[in-house]
Amino acid sequence: MNIKSYPYILIAPSILFLLAFFVYPFIEVFSQAFTTSNGEITLKNFDTIFNDFNFLPSLKNTLLLALVVVPVQLCMAIGMSLMISKMKKGRDTVLYIWTIPLGISDLAAGIIWLALLDQNGFLNSFLFSVGIIDGPESWLNYNNPVAIFAAIVFAEIWRATAILLVILVSGIGLIPKEYYEAAEIFGANAWVRLWKVTLPLLRPSLQTALILRTLLAFEVFAVVMILGGTNMPVLMGEAFNWAFSYRDAGAAAAYAVVILGLSVAFTLFYLKVLHVPKEAQI
Template sequence: MIGQKQIQPTIPKYRRKESLTAWLFSTPAIILLTLFLLVPFVWAIWLSFTNQRLIPNPNLPTEFVGLRNYIRIFQDDTFKRGLLNNFYFIAVVVPIQTSLALVLAMLINQQLKGMNIFRTIYFGPVVTAMTVVSIVWTLLYNPGEGLINAFLQAISFGKLGPYNWLMDTKLVFPAIMLLSIWQGVGFQMVIYLAGLQEIPHSLYEAAQVDGANSWQQFKNITLPQLRNTTIFVVLSTTIMAFKLFDQVQVMTNGGPQNASMTTMVYVVEMGWGQLKVGYASAISIVFFIIVLFVSLIQRYLTREKGSAA
């Protein structure tokens, strides 16, 4: 009892000191997040109920317009096309990029000489600015002198191509998808590689003793052990896919005929191109709600069995 009475007063004091230290180190991040994330978001909500313009116009004073911007959104065909393209992009890019990343991670996880070189090669596009990547791929897609058309013509003996990839309404978005998969697969590959290296090798040794072949080991050991990694990769890739902007802005600016339009490109066009800040803010709020809803659904579907929803 005496020992307990001597120890008890020191525990709250230690916890208060620990809590104070934690808040001290967190304060700069909290201030920055408040200034550059929370305040702009709240301000955007207010602007979405007004007809605010980027440049003040004496003939068009800022007024409260209620839900007019939100009603207009659901009547806007360009917004619908951009949102549909976002979901189209996610439906194609996320599974392909995730699967390809897993395959590459398994290949370079081998204990062979020169694997670090391949890791660097695959990860190189990720650290390259998307603007630079987009310009390079624009040259590759050039219908007259681009290497992609030249390659297709060479392997098909002139029966395929040349294609005007970025000006054809049917080809432009698949072309952007191909660029995005190539540029982003290295990031998911590194995540999967870290997950693969955490799997105990004893599991594979036990499976080999039981006579399991490579496919059975992959199905019953690798995939279950990478479940949490896959959830993270799918969620992060989906969120990044919703933010599709740079490559579209540089290569097509949403054209031709809005065939490559995305929601983020349309927000910038409304806010900066047409100076309609109020309407652009309303689009941003609706888009945020949609992304949040999709993310929550994905998280629910990929939750651990037996855990709370």
């Protein structure tokens, strides 16, 4: 066998697999969204979801959630990764603890925060013991959309900051410390070094981190189901409902197209805004 054919033989299984389970369903999602069950081309599915009373709230909630959660997480992750880079003793332990949520699903995160914020949960028990409230009080009900939203924000920040942290820590690790020393010798203090050296050189990592995190924010689903139930519709949850509860694959596919569209739009946005020319990278 010719040695030139080796790499193709090695990647062929992956390619075939991705064609079958990435490319093909990707095309299929569009065809399902834009056809009726008889195969006619139609916009009926989009009509269905746009006219559904949950569509606009779910779009609004998803975007709002991403808008609030992602910037907070970014700032936290930058701060935490800078702290990690300054640590000597215990660095590995701290890093391990801070990245534990990486292995925790949004479902489990939702359950954890439910234990805290439930009617007879730990938060209420604490407030009761210090005398702020008189008995179990339900925060997470439909009368209190702000509380539900805040609970989801907390759970999301708790769960998904780790992924940003890991990307940024490895990005900071790639910056040679001579750059900081050079900046310091020329009189830059820590603050200036952060803005003039660290963050600019970290832009490729920031870009990856933001893309990944924002897409994950559009996929938010189980946390919301647990903490908000039906009181807080989001896009992914609606897609699930149409597919699972209403058995309407076309409408679910239409939701999927909306989410995909948002994802692509934001990815392109980040790629453009945080673009670093190849020759200007480390």
